[in-house]
Amino acid sequence: MIRKKPAFFSAVVLVTILAFAVPAAAQQAVPDLSRFGFGRVVASADLQPGQAATVGNGEIKAEIPANAFSDPVRFEILQGENSTFQPYAPAGEVVVTNFAFRVTDLKTGQLVGMFEAPVKAVIDNPAISTSSGYYDVEPGSPIRITKNPVPPEISGTELVHPIKGAGVGWVILDPAGAPGLPxxxxxxxxxxxxxxxxxxxxxxxxxxxxxxxxxx
The missing domain is CATH 1.20.5 (Single alpha-helices involved in coiled-coils or other helix-helix interfaces)
Structure with a gap:
């Protein structure tokens, strides 16, 4: 004779599964970086799968390869005020510029966290120099600024860096980046x-x- 397990046992198992599954899902949520200092949309484009494009506003542009997305997306470049990030920068470093990406899957309406191929960020700013650093802005309360482990390529006043996802924002810091006397x-x-x-x-x-x- 097969004995049935009590209903409360099944309920306990279900609650246990949910207790572990919900935090995991929450950890995988893609942050909307417009809520963490990057409040302005400075460039935007809707892209189809297989479409290569360059999206930008002059100072900051994203070179997007054709294999970056398999669904139609809206690709946005966000910016905020440098003064928002300056209090969180390492001592002696000045925020030259800041930016973030927000990518929305147009099929699901969900934010895209990881790209299927790296997007190249190209930043051209007269305050960029060979001593400039490329830092991640990790969303949180408060935000946290940490040095990106991949060094940027710098030529003159242009900085280039590959980007694999939109889970963090970025700032360019420079010890001599403060505007000089005119x-x-x-x-x-x-x-x-x-x-x-x-x-x-x-x-x-x-x-x-x-x-x-x-x-x-």
């Missing part, structure tokens, strides 16, 4: 100040000579 009329501010001081010294000398002459 130039005025082709002359640096330092030179201009020096010239003013020199002129002031000449005027003072002339005044003293005239004063001395008036007392002779």
């Amino acid at each position: 130039e005025t009329g082709g002359m640096s501010v330092g030179a201009l100040v020096g010239g003013v001081l020199l002129l002031a010294g000449g005027v003072m000398t002339l005044y003293l000579l005239r004063s001395a002459g008036s007392r002779v």
Whole structure:
């Protein structure tokens, strides 16, 4: 005779399975990076499977290979304010620029976390130098900035880096990235100040000579 297991036993098993399955699913959820500082859509394009494209706004562009997606997607480039990320940057580093990708599967409406082929990010910014670093912005409360393990390729003011997914955002940091003193009329501010001081010294000398002459 086969004895049936109590109903409560099956319920316990089901609850146990769900307890482990739900956290795993939550961990795999793709974050919407517009909620973590990247609030502006600066470029967007709808792509079909097998379609190669370049999406960008001038400073930042994504070179997307034809085999990156097997479903139709909306590919968006997001940006925020550098000041949002600066408090989380390592000491001595200045945020030059920031960006993130948001990719939506147009069939399911779900965000895409991983790409089927790497997308190439190309950033052209006059503050980029050979000392610039490429850092991940990990979503959270608060966000966390960590150095990406893959060094970028830098040529002049252009930085290139392969990207395999949209689970984090990115910032470019540079120890000399802070805007320098502006130039005025082709002359640096330092030179201009020096010239003013020199002129002031000449005027003072002339005044003293005239004063001395008036007392002779």
